[in-house]
Amino acid sequence: MLVAFSSIVLAVPLPNTASQEPTQTANRTVPAAPHFVVYGDEWISGENGPPDVSEIKGYNVFALSFLLASGPVDQAQEWASLTDAQRSSIKAEYKAAGISLIVSAFGSTDAPTTSGADPNKTADMMAQWVKQYDLDGIDIDYEDFKAMESKDSEAENWLISFHKRLRTQLFKGQYIITHAPVAPWFSPNPSWPGGGYLKVDQEIGPLVDWYNIQFYNQGTSEYTTCTNLLTTSGGAFPNSSVFEIAAAGVPLDKLVIGKPANAADADNGYVDPSTLAQCLEQAKSQGWDAGAMAWEFPGAASDWITTVRSQAFPL
Numbered sequence: 001m002l003v004a005f006s007s008i009v010l011a012v013p014l015p016n017t018a019s020q021e022p023t024q025t026a027n028r029t030v031p032a033a034p035h036f037v038v039y040g041d042e043w044i045s046g047e048n049g050p051p052d053v054s055e056i057k058g059y060n061v062f063a064l065s066f067l068l069a070s071g072p073v074d075q076a077q078e079w080a081s082l083t084d085a086q087r088s089s090i091k092a093e094y095k096a097a098g099i100s101l102i103v104s105a106f107g108s109t110d111a112p113t114t115s116g117a118d119p120n121k122t123a124d125m126m127a128q129w130v131k132q133y134d135l136d137g138i139d140i141d142y143e144d145f146k147a148m149e150s151k152d153s154e155a156e157n158w159l160i161s162f163h164k165r166l167r168t169q170l171f172k173g174q175y176i177i178t179h180a181p182v183a184p185w186f187s188p189n190p191s192w193p194g195g196g197y198l199k200v201d202q203e204i205g206p207l208v209d210w211y212n213i214q215f216y217n218q219g220t221s222e223y224t225t226c227t228n229l230l231t232t233s234g235g236a237f238p239n240s241s242v243f244e245i246a247a248a249g250v251p252l253d254k255l256v257i258g259k260p261a262n263a264a265d266a267d268n269g270y271v272d273p274s275t276l277a278q279c280l281e282q283a284k285s286q287g288w289d290a291g292a293m294a295w296e297f298p299g300a301a302s303d304w305i306t307t308v309r310s311q312a313f314p315l
């Protein structure tokens with residue numbers, strides 16, 4: 001992801017007063033593919049919580065970004081600042097619209113392994129946060145490139161411990177846990193001598209609901225056509241297109257295709273929504289149905305996903 005931290009002025013009343021409501025006990029269930037995920041990090045003037053569901057019609061997951069190892073920022077911070085009553089009202093609207101509300105952890109400003117965060121303590125804090133603020137799960141947008149480039153699997157081992165510990169509290173089937181790796185991390189590339197995300201998937205794959213793969217920010221011509229996105233990535237990161245990742249053993253229905261909303265939302269890797277719709281249709285005709293992810297709202301609102309879904313999964 002790319003993150004532009006805003007200087008935040010809370011637009012919501014504080015402090016939280018009503019905490020007498022009973023804890024939510026109804027069982028949660030994790031939805032099946034296809035997943036249509038949108039991140040929300042940007043602070044929009046005058047807003048009071050995540051967007052109204054009408055603005056994100058066509059998505060079924062909204063990821064409040066980000067929960068850092070040091071605590072929430074941006075949309076995650078805004079969510080935490082609402083009152084219990086505000087949160088439960090918004091949550092009920094999302095539930096009625098079939099949209100899961102999750103938090104995304106880390107992002108590009110946090111390098112938890114390199115900075116020495118303990119995976120178990122970080123997982124305990126984050127699992128507690130998800131429960132305290134009544135969310136449906138957590139997305140692990142781990143972008144610690146330095147650790148991923150180390151020879152002794154520092155990043156991979158950190159992620160595996162962290163994920164396992166999260167699952168001791170956020171049970172499979174009840175809470176969504178996704179990861180948001182950059183696509184090259186699935187490439188059998190000498191740059192990730194510790195095994196990269198293929199190793200992570202081999203160790204904890206069954207505990208991962210799906211991957212919101214970042215097919216962007218990897219070079220001006222990487223993942224920009226249906227061919228190098230879906231079947232033959234070539235370029236600097238061979239074997240990291242959707243079907244090549246599946247051929248390496250990662251379940252095809254967990255490979256959600258992530259793209260920026262517009263050219264300004266990423267350094268590169270943008271594909272216009274109509275072209276992306278054709279790629280999705282091509283992938284679907286070959287048995288894929290994982291879904292699409294967008295970075296970020298409001299650039300990628302309902303219009304974006306409506307177009308992107310139009311051929312393979314029309315609304």
Ligand SMILES: *[C@@H]1O[C@H](CO)[C@@H](O)[C@H](O)[C@H]1NC(C)=O
Nearest residue numbers: 024025026027028029173174
């Ligand atoms: C939740 O799930 C458990 C075990 O699957 C079941 O025993 C219980 O009745 C369910 N509760 C609700 C409120 O559905």
Ligand SMILES: *[C@@H]1O[C@H](CO)[C@@H](O)[C@H](O)[C@H]1NC(C)=O
Nearest residue numbers: 118119120121161164165168
């Ligand atoms: C994390 O906790 C598990 C047990 O839950 C333990 O086996 C593991 O060694 C711990 N990892 C670290 C880095 O402390």
Ligand SMILES: *[C@@H]1O[C@H](CO)[C@@H](O)[C@H](O)[C@H]1NC(C)=O
Nearest residue numbers: 187188189238239244247248
């Ligand atoms: C890509 O995968 C194919 C099939 O598994 C393999 O033959 C080939 O060597 C791989 N290419 C690279 C660059 O790893």
